[in-house]
Amino acid sequence: MTSTTDGHLAADLDERRAGTSTPRFVAGKVGGALASLVLVVVLGFLLFRMIPGDPVATMTRDRPTSPEQLALLRERLGVDKPMWQQFLDYFGGLFQGDLGTSYMYSRPVADMIGERLGPTLLLVGTATVLAVLLGMWLGIRAAWKRDSAFDRVQTGVALTLWSVPQFWLGLLLLIATQGLFPSRGMRSPDVPEGFVAQSLDVAWHLTLPCVTLLAVIYAQYMLVMRSSLLEEMGSEYLTTARAKGLRDDLVRRRHAVPNALLPAVTLVFLQFGMVVSGTITVEAVFSWPGLGLLTYEALRGPDLPLLQGVFLVLAGSVIVMNLLAELLYRVLDPRVRAS
């Protein structure tokens, strides 16, 4: 996943050299993202409607059904029409916020996703903010004291966490903190009414999933912040700052770090795809009622319309986040702004 970032930074550099004007740059990026979104929609249709074959046959596998019932079911699900017609219906439905109807729950997929969006945003948001803060802080320390014991231990820990499957880390935390934190869900049933009590209860439930997600994503921020600061450290303006008689601490805080922040800031958006993957397993472990758990539940069926809906939302949001990263990079980098 490091190469994902590298690839994008390299692409950004190419564009910088080309010196395209801002409106053209934005239009190009937005157009590219729109094309990607259409591709995601097509891919979703291909994966969940064309490859699996007849959903009615799968659904009625264990029950005796008459041909009339089968035909009725096919008509209700809209799978009796030719493929191209199905695709047009599905594509048109998307514009009206219609993601189809779940096989398992017989409810609109869009409603089910809407209900689960909040918890996922809470989990992902909290973990990302904490990961950015922790990762940058550790990365700055590690780079400033390069090759020290602290640096080597930090890089080692980051590498090890990189090799750890997220769900296993979650399971370990569950077993290590036996009973200290709730093992599943987002709320306890017996908590009194009132904002404070409710929030505390949610925070208590949030601790373990959040720590698990944090442990896996902070390492990227740390490594990027470290290497980015290392690149700045040979710069002459730092020698100048020191020659002025600035304390080491001030040289770092006022001069080196602001210049090294850029890659880490855009990483927040670029890394979103990895965070999304992480939430699926973490939510499955802790039964956190978000999109990840919804995916996990949909896999039991498999509930194809539901899976398709979650796939569209997750993939779509990753594309939007990447677009934001590319646009933000242009806004933040003064070298690009000036041209």
Place this chain on the structure above:
Amino acid sequence: MTSPAWQRRRTAAGQLWREFRTNRGGLIGLGVLVAIVVLAVLAPLITDEGGLDVITATGSPLEPPSGEYWLGTDVDGRSVLLLTFWGARVSLLVGFAATILSVFIGTLVGIVAAHFRGWPSAVLLRITDFFLVLPSLVLAIALSSVLTKGIWTIVLAVGVTSWPATARLVRAQTLTIESRPYIERATALGGGHGHIIGKHVLPAVLPLVLANTTLVVGSSIIAESTLSFLGLGDPTVVSWGSMLQTALSSGSVTAGAWWYLLPPGLAIVVIVLSFTLVGRALETVLNPRLKAGR
């Protein structure tokens, strides 16, 4: 195979090995990997496969580690040590097979996108970027949920979703190599696409692909365990991911059966970390910029 080119390559390989040996992390990783692979291959010879069968299991459910069962037993009374041992076979098989598929697609797309000009290569590049952005796990989940469950479905799902990074890398390297004068000379002497790619580009790109491959195996093994953990693996085969899934779904984790949880997880960490160490060591040896810079 005694042509000057091959002699030169053999000397280069010897040089590579000498440099690799100076990297302690890489050497440790390589040692661990060789040991694991040998043990996994020999599993049917040194252990009794019958112990994997739920019906003939001899222990009682969830026994803690003892003299008889060194790592305790699982919910069905099978030895956790034996399960972990056999799980290595699935993880390695899927890891290697998915990597071969992924690296093959990635190298092919990368070289074609760099070597040929015009719209086909632009389209290829666009597709690569599209898949690079999409989270591969989400795509792999989607693929393995609609196909028949089984080891080869997992291989396919992991393999066809993890190639874009390799493609990007190979494309960049191919572009660098093709800008060199000796390629121009080969073209001037009448070398066709096949000759240039096969004789010049491929040998120059392969070392880098090799370093990348070792890193891909690690992430493939993690992807395999994640998919199995989500219940998408082959239900008839024991893998580390499926062991962890049973541990959670049977309530063994909440019951505090740490001996059921630690072995498969640690095995994944050790094997992936070893691949990462070897990959990083290879990268350092092969990339002159890293060597001089640090």
